[in-house]
Amino acid sequence: MSAPYRSWIEVSRRRIAANFRAVRQLAGTDVEVCPVVKADAYRHGAVEVMRILTAEGARWLAVSSMDEGLTLRQAGATARILVMAEFLPGEREALLAANLTPVIHSLDDLRAFDHLAARAGATAAYHLKIDSGMGRLGVLAPPVEIARAVRAARSARLEGLMTHFASAADYTGVQTDIQIETFEAVLAALAAQGVSPPLIHLSSTIALAYGRRRAWRTMVRPGHALYGYVSPVRVRSGESAPVQELSVRPALAWKAALVLVKDVPAGARIGYGGMFRADRPVRLGILAAGYADGVPHRLGNKGRVIAGGQWAPIIGAVSMDVTTIDLSAAPDMRPGDAVTLLGTDGGLRQGAQQMARTAGTISYSLLCGISARVHRIYTD
Numbered sequence: 001m002s003a004p005y006r007s008w009i010e011v012s013r014r015r016i017a018a019n020f021r022a023v024r025q026l027a028g029t030d031v032e033v034c035p036v037v038k039a040d041a042y043r044h045g046a047v048e049v050m051r052i053l054t055a056e057g058a059r060w061l062a063v064s065s066m067d068e069g070l071t072l073r074q075a076g077a078t079a080r081i082l083v084m085a086e087f088l089p090g091e092r093e094a095l096l097a098a099n100l101t102p103v104i105h106s107l108d109d110l111r112a113f114d115h116l117a118a119r120a121g122a123t124a125a126y127h128l129k130i131d132s133g134m135g136r137l138g139v140l141a142p143p144v145e146i147a148r149a150v151r152a153a154r155s156a157r158l159e160g161l162m163t164h165f166a167s168a169a170d171y172t173g174v175q176t177d178i179q180i181e182t183f184e185a186v187l188a189a190l191a192a193q194g195v196s197p198p199l200i201h202l203s204s205t206i207a208l209a210y211g212r213r214r215a216w217r218t219m220v221r222p223g224h225a226l227y228g229y230v231s232p233v234r235v236r237s238g239e240s241a242p243v244q245e246l247s248v249r250p251a252l253a254w255k256a257a258l259v260l261v262k263d264v265p266a267g268a269r270i271g272y273g274g275m276f277r278a279d280r281p282v283r284l285g286i287l288a289a290g291y292a293d294g295v296p297h298r299l300g301n302k303g304r305v306i307a308g309g310q311w312a313p314i315i316g317a318v319s320m321d322v323t324t325i326d327l328s329a330a331p332d333m334r335p336g337d338a339v340t341l342l343g344t345d346g347g348l349r350q351g352a353q354q355m356a357r358t359a360g361t362i363s364y365s366l367l368c369g370i371s372a373r374v375h376r377i378y379t380d
């Protein structure tokens with residue numbers, strides 16, 4: 001296949017739709033699914049993913065910032081949009097104007113949001129995040145104080161209570177169970193004070209995919225799963241892993257063009273620092289993607305890509321704009337041919353989790369790190 005760009009990703013609309021359907025089927029009709037499209041939908045393109053999910057009937061979307069929410073609104077998003085991370089005090093007005101629903105993380109913010117809504121003459125819904133043990137964003141105040149602040153708000157209406165897990169994939173410990181218990185205790189105390197909003201949500205991909213139903217309540221917030229990934233869980237040795245009940249497939253393939261093919265003699269040193277030394281004559285290929293495109297620098301001398309349906313090891317350092325690969329197993333590759341960094345090629349497949357592990361990082365970081373200069377095309 002000849003390459004249309006130096007480096008590009010191909011995103012399958014059909015896969016994203018199918019993954020969303022699989023998520024909804026598992027969650028069941030009583031649990032609302034709020035797909036997470038933050039960070040430009042983990043680089044799959046938030047606007048296009050919004051369109052795909054809306055066509056599939058998504059009623060909610062979650063993002064991390066006001067900017068991300070505005071981008072979706074400006075592109076015509078009709079779904080409710082939950083802004084999950086903290087927003088800046090100066091952004092509250094724009095949030096209201098664009099009909100974005102904030103997650104509030106402190107009672108001071110709740111009071112400020114209420115004043116703003118009152119001044120705008122609006123009733124504005126918000127979700128409140130409880131810090132149940134993640135120790136990051138979220139309210140830690142005693143439930144009595146929370147209830148007082150919620151009831152005191154005249155124009156801000158509590159629609160959802162949420163929390164987020166720190167170690168959902170770790171089945172060797174009890175942190176997630178403790179977080180659930182802490183959160184449930186807050187819910188019960190709030191209910192006793194007359195505060196019980198309709199939407200209760202704790203779970204992202206892992207708690208959903210491995211069937212931690214106690215944490216599903218009335219809404220779930222999957223991101224990774226939509227794009228085709230479920231991280232493996234850790235279990236104590238000798239114990240059996242929980243069943244992965246969700247089946248999804250990666251929606252993104254990442255490719256780059258070969259820009260040069262050349263033969264170097266035994267003894268040649270390759271790239272910055274001469275990190276690789278050829279112990280035999282090597283046919284090498286220069287790939288038009290480097291760390292500025294998102295290829296992890298730590299794949300130097302240890303990662304691999306797929307060229308002509310064969311594994312092609314990365315040799316030498318990954319540099320800013322190019323990566324050198326060993327084409328010994330695919331000697332017919334020519335400049336202009338496409339090489340696969342992520343996805344399938346011939347009978348081989350490289351997934352983001354596999355590449356991330358080799359680079360000592362996580363698939364989330366790898367996907368989000370595919371840079372803006374990498375073209376994105378959509379396939380059906």
Ligand SMILES: *Cc1c(COP(=O)(O)O)cnc(C)c1O
Pocket residue numbers: 036038084164203204205206221222223224225
């Ligand atoms: C990113 C995020 C999610 C989605 O997590 P995945 O593991 O990608 O499913 C859910 N909730 C919150 C608060 C998040 O920040």
